[in-house]
Amino acid sequence: MSKSNRQMKLGAFFMIPGHHVAAWRHPESAAEDVQQFHLYKRLAEQAEKGKFDMIFFADGYAINDKLQSAIEHTVTVRPDPLILLAAISAVTTKIGLTATVSTTYNEPFHVARKFASLDHLSGGRAAWNVVTSGQNAEALNFNRNEHLKHGLRYERAEEFVDVVKKLWDSWEDDAIIVDKKAGRFAEPSKVHEVNHNGDWFTVKGPLNVSRPLQGHPVIVQAGSSEAGIELAAKTAEVIFTAWQTIEEAQNFYKNVKGKLSKYGRSHDDLKVMPGVFPIVGKTEEEANEKQALLKELIPEKAGVGLLSSLISYDLSPYPVDGPLPDLPHISEINGGKSRFQLLKDIADREQLTIRQLYQHIAGARGHREIKGTPVQIADQLQEWFENEAADGFNIMPPYLPGGLDDFVEQVIPELQKRGLFRTEYNGNTLRDHLGLKRPLSSFSKEHSIG
Amino acid sequence: MSKSNRQMKLGAFFMIPGHHVAAWRHPESAAEDVQQFHLYKRLAEQAEKGKFDMIFFADGYAINDKLQSAIEHTVTVRPDPLILLAAISAVTTKIGLTATVSTTYNEPFHVARKFASLDHLSGGRAAWNVVTSGQNAEALNFNRNEHLKHGLRYERAEEFVDVVKKLWDSWEDDAIIVDKKAGRFAEPSKVHEVNHNGDWFTVKGPLNVSRPLQGHPVIVQAGSSEAGIELAAKTAEVIFTAWQTIEEAQNFYKNVKGKLSKYGRSHDDLKVMPGVFPIVGKTEEEANEKQALLKELIPEKAGVGLLSSLISYDLSPYPVDGPLPDLPHISEINGGKSRFQLLKDIADREQLTIRQLYQHIAGARGHREIKGTPVQIADQLQEWFENEAADGFNIMPPYLPGGLDDFVEQVIPELQKRGLFRTEYNGNTLRDHLGLKRPLSSFSKEHSIG
Known part of the structure; x- marks a missing residue:
């Protein structure tokens, strides 16, 4: 049993048709369906059945130029994650929807509006995985010769997130009235220009979508560089990291949680969720065979x-x-x-x-690979969870849909039996699932008083 | 009965909760639900039941600065149309999905990818309404002091569409193989860099989504200025126009169809679909009352x-x-x-x-308002359709959902009775519905020979 009432958070992080670079060659992977909605629908429904907090899609804006044989030997096509998650929102009711969108080649107004739209339409389930674009091939698709230097990317990212949050706040929560009789749709004094004028962006506002149901969609981040950790401590609510050993993970956990107070935030305002690449077998032998098969296929x-x-x-x-x-x-x-x-x-x-x-x-790509029976995998997750290495995990199924099915059908029941994971959703929004506060608007009176 | 087998094309053009500026005050309008998915789902399902070719959302990137009292007296929030249509794609199976996206404050790579993604996920139902952004308030949300001049906007738009089409073609139709045994996912010789280097954009490509199911999502345009007509004759497959009289509409129809051959296109490659704002009553009196009520509410x-x-x-x-x-x-x-x-x-x-x-x-905003019984409305549509003023219409319901229900339940059966409109979808893609050819890839061999 769990030592406390605290339960772990779980994200289903999907690469299609699986995180392993040879996943698409796996006999049971849905390699033909990487751009077909029915595959994504099945995955989302299965993850929701498993009571995951959220599903999560990575992204990139180019075919990797370092990977000369990528087109021939790997899956280099992937639907836009916001389009995908919007479609998924219509066929799910509870699960969180996390889309990766880069701050390097986008505009804050569009990003604020798309996530606010998804948050309204999904009933408060949107999350934004904030990344910077670090590949040269991406720069070449956006009118540049080379990509931004690491430091500049993070400067831009920080200002970008700041503008997006201002736009999300530009309509106060109670700005919309809908008084048909008096002819008053909204209260203009509760709708604000943001008048942002910074080094990277000049944005007047207000947004033309009202304040998201969650206040702000949940902010997720992945970088573990120094600049990344600093930005995460300032703005992230979920951090997705890659660690091999519990010691590294504990150091990171302590480091990033320790920085929160500097930004007026508390320990529970940021959930640390390392990536985990699970190879599940009914027996150890079956797990070993699964791993060996994937290696052979690369x-x-x-x-x-x-x-x-x-x-x-x-x-x-x-x-x-x-x-x-x-x-x-x-x-x-x-x-x-x-x-x-x-x-x-x-x-x-x-x-x-x-x-x-x-x-x-080739599977975990630097994340932690755990292999074994459901009991063994639950043991390893529990160890990290109970020893200040993680608040939860982003589960990276090796191949799909089989790898997700294994986790939902075998590992989650084991975690539930131990009291480590929910058996039912207790709320409706992603903030409810993650136990994150709904942020006050920067324009609201309570906020100025508080 | 129709004079020929030719049937009209119909788009359901939605402003929420209706095209009339006072629609939200209408006792039967869903003004509280303008950001709620269940309203959009209901509208999409009703339009699909009516066998519409497509649903259509306009867009803009600012609250109109010319409209000082807009926030108080009108509906100024609207979800991003791509997010909305992606969600709608998951709960419909046949109807086309047309999203307005501006070429002024976006990047071709993102736009190509989002529409390609929507086209794959929806089974070939995406269309792009290509617009330029002409409001100063929009410029101020995208790091500029004033918006681009009319001519420059169209130059940028033309190059933008060109780059997007190249990116859509960057994967040939048969580039994806999925040979699990040989370890070959795709044939690299059929995936092409686009190496676009123009006045406005430099884009290397290829796209990281394969060729859309429709080859290209359908290209829709709305401008009727000279620059707009020229761009439409070159690139549009549906043109959405505003005309009050049949003479104006006929002149326009002749003008734009006459320009097609200059760009190597034929008469049927472009469908002219003027906007129509219908006020439907079971009797003339009921239609008059509906109109009077809307006027009073402004x-x-x-x-x-x-x-x-x-x-x-x-x-x-x-x-x-x-x-x-x-x-x-x-x-x-x-x-x-x-x-x-x-x-x-x-x-x-x-x-x-x-x-x-x-x-x-205040309702039609310059489009044609037609008022009357279903028979009278069908008469007027038929007159334009059979006299070279229109290939079909974009129907703009005054208030929603009631205005759409009236049209689907009363006018469409009348059009069907006359043989002027389909009683069932004959194909699956929007190109099937509209009778538009699937474009060859600019990289395909047939294309170079042809």
Whole structure:
């Protein structure tokens, strides 16, 4: 049983048709359906049946240029996550809907409005995974020669989130009246221009959608670099991280939670939810077989390409069964800095060849891989959850829909039996599920007094 | 009976809760539900039951700054149309889904991807209403001091559409293979960089969504200015126009259809669908009463504001029961030029006061208002349809959901009885409904040979 009444939060983080780079080759994966709604509907319904807090889609604005053989050997098409989650909102009623949208090649007005719209239409279930775009191939799709430097991306991101929140607040909660008789639809004194004038954006407002049902859709973040942690401590409500060991996870947990007070926030205002790549078997043997099959299915070029992409360094010239070459210093990496360091550490620690390293990370991509029976997997999740390493987890099924079915049908009942996870939704909004406060509007009277 | 087998195309063009500026005050309008999904679901299901070709949402990126009392007296909130239509796609199976997205404050990569995603997820039902943003208030939400001049907006729009089509073509129709055994997901020689390098955009591509089910989502346009007509003749497949008289409509029809051959297109490649604002009564008397009620409900400030906005000129300083003041020459108008001319012509022709003019246009906003019994309304639609004034109509219900119900339950059966409208969908995609060819990819071999 759980030591307290505290229960873990669970996100279903979907890459389609699975997180493993060879997932699409798995005999049971829905590789033909990666752009078909019926697959997404089935996944969302299954995740909701499992009482997940939310489903979660990553995103990117280019086919990865580091992955020369990506088009041939991997799945490089993926529907726009906001379009996808809007469609999913119509066939679900409780589960949270988290879309990744970059602050680098978008405009705050559009982003504020799309999430506010999704939040209204879904009955308060929207969340925004705030990311910056770090691939050169993305820059080339948006009128630039090269992508923004890491520091500038985070400066822009911080201002971007600030403008979006102002726009969400531009209609006070009670601004809409609908007095048909008096002919008054809204109270103009409760609708505000935001008049933002910053280094990156000039936005007058107000938004043309009223304040979201949740006040603000939930803010999710993923970066674990220093700039990323600082931004998360200031603005994030869910943080999605990648850690291999409980010690690393505990350090991170303590670090980011410790920074909250600096921004006037408390311990429970931010949920730390590391990624977990589960390989579930009814027996240990079955789990081992599942893992072995996935490793075998990785096309060599796709493996090298994936690894090159994750460390922002081209490994294709080097022998695949040899060690990693000398890599540049982290300060020279203008990509995912934390991911670079994490993979370099694994390679050094375990003395892996390029092939062994890509096989090692081809599923979880730097996140924690846990393998075993439902009891073993629940044990590992419980250990992290009860020892200040995590408030919950983002579950990354290796292949779909089978990998999700395994987790929902086998692991979740085990977590529920231990009192570690809900058996029914207690509220309607994603904030209800996550136990997050509804933010006051920056324009509301209570806020100015408080 | 219809003179030929040709049947009219019908779009259900929704402003929520109705096109009439006072619609929200109507006792039967769903004014409380303007951001609630259940209203949109009901409307979409009703339109699909009526066998409409498509539903259609306008859009804008600001609260109209010409309309000082807009927030108080009118409905100024509206969900993002792509989010809305994505949600609607999940609860409908046949009806086309037309979203307005501006080329002025967006990026081609995002727009191409969102429509391609909607087209895949909806089974080939997406359409893009291409507009330019002409309000100053919109510029102020996107880092600018004033909006782009009319000519520049159209130059940008033309290049924008060009880039979007290239991105839609960047994956050939048969690029995706999904050969699990050989480990080949796609054929790289059938996936193309677009390498667009123009005055407005530099976009490398390819898109990270494969070619839309319809080849290209249907391209809709609304402008009737000279630049608008030229762009429509080059790229539009549906044109949405505003005409008061059959003569004007016939002239326009002839003009735009006549320009098609210049761009290598034929007569049926572009469907002309003027807007129609129907007030349906079981008797003439009932229709008159419905019209009178709507006129009475217009708050004076909202009426003056709406008119000012439509002609891009502030009328608030002038006596509401006096004539229109001397207006600037059309060349000085940097807004909807064709709308300006149309309203000026009505005021001159019918010698209307400001109040009479706003009452006159408060519903249809310059589109054709038709009022009467189902038989009378069908007569008028038939007259335009059979005399080269229209290939179909965009129906603009005065208030919702009642105005749509009237049309579906009373007018459509009358059109069906006359053989003028389908009684069942014959295909699955919006192109099927509209009788539009599926475009070949610019990268496909057939295309280069042909």
